[in-house]
Amino acid sequence: QLDRGCALHTAARDGLSSVSSQHVPAEKPRAVFHTSESDPAKHTEQHEGRLYNIPLEEVKAVFPHGLPYRFQQQIQTFNEARVMVRRPALELLTYLKGSNFAHPAVRYVIYGERGTGKTMTLCHVVHYCSRQGWLVLHIPDAHLWVKNCKELLQSSYKKDRLDQPLQASVWLKNFKSSNERFLQEIKTQKKYMWGKQESTEEGRPLGEVVEQGLARVRSASDAMGVVLKEIKQQSHRGSFRLLVAVDGVNALWGRTSLRKEDKSPVSPEELTLVHNLRKMVRNDWSGGAIVTTLSQTGSLFKPSSAYTPQELLGKEGFDTLDPFVPIPVPNYSPREFESCYGYYLERKWLQHEKAHTEDGKAELQFLSGSNPRQLDRLAGPL
Amino acid sequence: TLRLVGTTTAVLRKNAGAPGPEKYTEAFIKKQIEEFNLGKRHLANMMGEDPETFTQEDIDRAIAYLFPSGLFDKQARPLMKHPTEVFPEQRKIQWGEDGRPFHFLFYTGKQSYYSLMHETYEKLLNVQKHQDQLIAQDLPLQKEKRNLASSRWLTKIELEEMLLEKVSDDDYSRFIQLLEKLVTMPCADIEEKYIQKFSKEVPVQLQKVVIEPLQYDERGVAFSTGEGKRKTANATAVVYDNGTGKITVNGIDILHYFPVLQDREQLLFPFQFLGRIGKHDMVCTVSGGGRSAQAGAIRLASAKALRSFVTEKEVEFMRQAGLLTVDPRVKERKKPGQEGPRRKFTWKKR
Numbered sequence: 255q256l257d258r259g260c261a262l263h264t265a266a267r268d269g270l271s272s273v274s275s276q277h278v279p280a281e282k283p284r285a286v287f288h289t290s291e292s293d294p295a296k297h298t299e300q301h302e303g304r305l306y307n308i309p310l311e312e313v314k315a316v317f318p319h320g321l322p323y324r325f326q327q328q329i330q331t332f333n334e335a336r337v338m339v340r341r342p343a344l345e346l347l348t349y350l351k352g353s354n355f356a357h358p359a360v361r362y363v364i365y366g367e368r369g370t371g372k373t374m375t376l377c378h379v380v381h382y383c384s385r386q387g388w389l390v391l392h393i394p395d396a397h398l399w400v401k402n403c404k405e406l407l408q409s410s411y412k413k414d415r416l417d418q419p420l421q422a423s424v425w426l427k428n429f430k431s432s433n434e435r436f437l438q439e440i441k442t443q444k445k446y447m448w449g450k451q452e453s454t455e456e457g458r459p460l461g462e463v464v465e466q467g468l469a470r471v472r473s474a475s476d477a478m479g480v481v482l483k484e485i486k487q488q489s490h491r492g493s494f495r496l497l498v499a500v501d502g503v504n505a506l507w508g509r510t511s512l513r514k515e516d517k518s519p520v521s522p523e524e525l526t527l528v529h530n531l532r533k534m535v536r537n538d539w540s541g542g543a544i545v546t547t548l549s550q551t552g553s554l555f556k557p558s559s560a561y562t563p564q565e566l567l568g569k570e571g572f573d574t575l576d577p578f579v580p581i582p583v584p585n586y587s588p589r590e591f592e593s594c595y596g597y598y599l600e601r602k603w604l605q606h607e608k609a610h611t612e613d614g615k616a617e618l619q620f621l622s623g624s625n626p627r628q629l630d631r632l633a634g635p636l
Numbered sequence: 637t638l639r640l641v642g643t644t645t646a647v648l649r650k651n652a653g654a655p656g657p658e659k660y661t662e663a664f665i666k667k668q669i670e671e672f673n674l675g676k677r678h679l680a681n682m683m684g685e686d687p688e689t690f691t692q693e694d695i696d697r698a699i700a701y702l703f704p705s706g707l708f709d710k711q712a713r714p715l716m717k718h719p720t721e722v723f724p725e726q727r728k729i730q731w732g733e734d735g736r737p738f739h740f741l742f743y744t745g746k747q748s749y750y751s752l753m754h755e756t757y758e759k760l761l762n763v764q765k766h767q768d769q770l771i772a773q774d775l776p777l778q779k780e781k782r783n784l785a786s787s788r789w790l791t792k793i794e795l796e797e798m799l800l801e802k803v804s805d806d807d808y809s810r811f812i813q814l815l816e817k818l819v820t821m822p823c824a825d826i827e828e829k830y831i832q833k834f835s836k837e838v839p840v841q842l843q844k845v846v847i848e849p850l851q852y853d854e855r856g857v858a859f860s861t862g863e864g865k866r867k868t869a870n871a872t873a874v875v876y877d878n879g880t881g882k883i884t885v886n887g888i889d890i891l892h893y894f895p896v897l898q899d900r901e902q903l904l905f906p907f908q909f910l911g912r913i914g915k916h917d918m919v920c921t922v923s924g925g926g927r928s929a930q931a932g933a934i935r936l937a938s939a940k941a942l943r944s945f946v947t948e949k950e951v952e953f954m955r956q957a958g959l960l961t962v963d964p965r966v967k968e969r970k971k972p973g974q975e976g977p978r979r980k981f982t983w984k985k986r
Contacts, residue, residue: 559892616913620881621900623891632897 288336288597294347294382297339303589305336305597308381316384318428320394320501322373324630332601338590340371342583343378349579350379350543355495358537361575363503365548366583367561369627372547373501375583379545380499388495388542389436389485391534393425396505399527401554403512406520411476415526416514422474422527426467429481437461440488446480448473460484479530486534489541496542498534503546506532507571509555535575546575585624594626598633606636660723668719675716692717727800748799749807753814759827760818767823787835789815795834847943847951850877860944864936866963869925871933875941879917881907885934886921899931906939906959910946932963 289304297306313321313335321329329335346362353360364372384390399421409415430437440460447453448470454463460481467477489496500506506528512520522528535544548566550556560566563580586594595615598604608614622628676695680687683698695716703714715722730747731737741747790798792808803811815834818824824831850858858877863870883903885893894900907913918938922930939959943951954960968977975981 613908613911613913616881617904617908620904620907620913621897623889623900625891628891 289339293385294378295351295385297344297347299341299344301339302341302344303339303587303593305338305593308335308337310335312381316381316390316432317377317392318431319425320373320380320392320499321377324627325374328630332603336597337374337378337381338371338594339378340375340583340590342581343375346375346379346545346581347382350382353543355492355541358540359496359498359542359544361535361537361544361546361578362581363546363548363563363575363578364581364583365561365563365566367585367625368550368558369625370583370585371626372549372583374626375581376499376501376545376547380497383495383497383499384432386495388497389433389489390497390499391429391482391485392432392499393531394428394501395549396500396502396528396531397549397554399525400505400508400510400512400522406512406514407472409475409526410473411479411526414524415529416512416520416524417472417475417526419471419474422478423468423471426464426474426478426481430461430464430468436494437464439494440484442480442484443487448476475526479526482530482534486539490539492541494541496539498542498544498546500531500535500544500546502549503535503575504548504556504566504568504571505554506535507568507574508566511554532574586626586629587624591619591624591629594629604633604636609636659726659729662728665719665723668723672716672719679716725800746801746803746807748801749803749811752799753811756811756814756818756830759830760814760821763818763821763823763827766826767821770823786838788838790834790836847948850944858945860941862937862940862942864933864938864940864962866932866936867925867929867966869922869929869933871920871922871930871937873918873920873934873937873941875938875945876917876919877915877945879915881914881916883918884920894927894931896927899927902928902931902935903938905935906942906954909954909957909959910942910950912942912945916942916945935959936962 289301289306294306308316310329310333313329325335342364346364349360349362364375366372380390380392399418403418403421405418405420407417407419409417437460441457442454442460442463443456445453445456446463448466452466452470454466463477463480463484467474467481485496488494506522508522510520510522510525512525514520523532535546537544548561548563550558550561550566556566563575563578564572567575592615595604595618599610604610604614606614609618618629618632622632676690677687679695679698680690682702683694685694699714699716705713707713730739730742737743739747739751741750744750789812792803792805795808795811796803815831818827819831848860850860852858853876859874861872861874863872865871883890890900890903894903904913907916920934920937922934924930925933936959939954943954943960946954951960970977973981
């Protein structure tokens with residue numbers, strides 16, 4: 255094992271002499287799988303297959319919600335957050351770096367089979383944007399809004415729409431904690447009435463709208479709608495960059511599992527949150543980018559073998575999102591697999607004595623099929 | 637030879653007092669044979685074929701055509717066969733009109749058995765006499781070894797059929813001992829013909845499993861095929877050399893076809909055993925059975941295919957590991973009076 259590490263080492267060292275070499279080569283195999291570049295802006299193809307560290311405070315600030323559950327558990331276990339740099343993420347970052355913000359926002363759809371790392375790619379991009387100082391609008395999972403909702407209120411704003419106060423308030427809380435400084439800077443453009451008595455004047459910071467939404471849970475969905483509208487208008491003007499990151503965007507156009515009181519099914523347009531989000535995802539504004547992920551795992555009424563945009567989005571969603579830049583996310587390449595395996599070994603996550611051998615590695619690769627999620631689940635009991 | 641349906645009725649009768657099935661007299665049998673031949677000629681005429689060359693197969697076909705029957709039991713359908721096949725062979729009456737038996741050993745009860753023993757002993761004495769003559773003439777004793785490995789003696793049931801009377805276990809063992817003694821004598825070749833009446837050929841059953849050699853396809857890559865079964869699933873596997881460890885089942889990758897880890901472990905087992913995990917590619921087709929049965933079938937098929945790539949010693953190891961044996965377990969039949977194969981109905985006290 256150590257020999258292999260050293261061999262890879264020397265090869266890597268020769269190719270990497272120019273990049274920031276804070277890792278001293280020929281020391282430990284650790285350096286092969288890790289890079290100390292914690293700024294995604296500086297990640298290039300040479301970092302492909304390596305894991306980079308995000309300091310824990312940043313994790314709490316940037317990702318109050320949005321990381322996959324198992325990854326959060328892994329962070330707790332290892333006491334550090336290591337994200338792998340992979341090709342699709344690098345592709346996206348190059349596009350973002352080179353995009354012209356005067357044009358309408360470009361839409362990117364990350365798709366792939368189950369458990370290949372789409373959400374992690376999205377989180378990588380979100381981290382980059384927050385480092386760059388963009389305003390990040392991160393919706394962790396749009397599927398949470400179209401299923402398992404306990405309360406549905408009829409909207410006061412529009413008669414035939416339904417509100418979801420709980421989900422909206424949760425999201426507002428997380429949004430507040432991740433984008434504190436923007437909420438002070440952005441000012442409202444219009445006067446908004448919340449019910450008969452409360453209102454927010456023009457020119458007040460957006461933070462007040464959020465506070466209003468959190469205080470009065472009934473109007474949380476409307477507050478969210480206001481926030482989204484304001485942000486869109488202002489980023490169109492160009493005062494800041496906006497990133498709309500939606501995970502599980504196919505939920506916006508599928509079916510819901512919610513029912514109205516007369517047991518008739520609810521279609522997604524009737525939900526305020528979904529309606530507002532659809533407006534955000536349309537590319538009629540400029541000054542930012544829209545990065546979305548398709549997800550089959552949480553989707554309703556879709557077969558488990560579906561993973562292409564066409565199947566998961568349906569005709570309506572596809573037409574709305576068209577044109578977009580598709581970004582497929584494949585399983586681990588051999589190199590990525592090795593670096594993931596090396597990381598588990600190094601953190602002593604694989605305790606089984608056979609797991610340390612070459613044969614064990616080959617077995618793991620065979621059984622998991624180089625699928626990140628399968629590998630993670632396999633390595634768990636070992 | 638006469639074909640008997642089961643054992644003879646005369647042999648099975650224990651209670652001599654009870655009247656058995658009716659005995660057929662010789663005249664009766666003769667009449668039946670005449671009627672059969674006549675009927676055969678009529679049938680040939682009806683079918684438009686030549687009466688002279690009308691065989692038993694033709695008769696069977698003609699009867700099946702003229703009397704179609706939907707019965708499942710083949711023996712219950714209309715039948716036209718030679719009377720000797722239809723009427724079981726019976727002992728003809730052993731005594732004449734005056735009541736005196738024909739055979740001198742009739743009053744022993746087992747006349748054919750004792751006569752057989754007398755005959756065999758006579759042959760034995762013959763052989764001994766011949767041997768003494770040869771020794772007297774100082775000629776070398778001929779010793780041609782009989783091939784004992786491929787022949788066996790008649791079984792007790794076969795002997796009963798031959799003698800048309802019951803033979804007890806002791807009698808049978810004594811007869812076999814006598815035959816063995818006869819055979820071990822040096823000059824037993826004289827009575828070879830007599831001995832052959834009581835011995836049967838056993839076909840040589842050494843079927844050594846042939847390991848097929850590797851085949852090469854257009855690209856020059858070596859491959860081999862194997863088949864496997866488990867419960868109701870049938871699988872064929874083609875294992876290619878110089879591969880990356882990719883496996884395709886019915887055109888689908890194994891990660892998608894077998895989402896359960898256990899099935900994938902079954903597929904992994906032959907390769908892991910030989911230590912060739914990432915070296916072979918495999919393309920399989922499988923049908924029937926359930927998820928686990930298909931996995932087991934593919935495992936067997938891939939193990940059989942891998943035999944061609946591997947030394948004989950490793951083949952032996954695989955066989956001992958149980959990778960090459962067909963799993964005989966199948967679903968057990970449900971019995972009447974029970975809810976399942978083993979589960980009984982709920983027992984209620986009242």
